[in-house]
Amino acid sequence: MKLSARNILEGTVSAVETGTVTTHVKIDIGGATVTASITNEAATDLDLKVGDKASAIIKSSDVLVGKD
Numbered sequence: 001m002k003l004s005a006r007n008i009l010e011g012t013v014s015a016v017e018t019g020t021v022t023t024h025v026k027i028d029i030g031g032a033t034v035t036a037s038i039t040n041e042a043a044t045d046l047d048l049k050v051g052d053k054a055s056a057i058i059k060s061s062d063v064l065v066g067k068d
Contacts, residue, residue: 001066007058008066009034016048023048025065027056036065 011029023043025036034056046067048054057064 001068003057003066005057005059005064009056009058011054011056013048013050013052013054016043016050018043025054027054027065029056038065 009027009029011027011034013025014028014033015024015026017024017026018040021040022037023040025038025043025048027034027036036056042065046054046065048065048067052067055066057066
């Protein structure tokens with residue numbers, strides 16, 4: 001996956017909390033945790049599970065989640 005964003009924090013999914021509309025994804029990046037709020041549809045498409053390798057991709061004020 002190639003992205004224009006330069007702030008890519010690689011880590012491991014430590015929690016996936018699904019709500020009514022959004023899912024909170026917590027990514028451990030070496031002792032610190034980044035939390036992203038994404039749509040339930042995006043979480044389903046990414047098939048995110050605790051223990052998956054994932055990246056927090058930060059662009060401006062947004063945090064996106066990517067998974068290879």
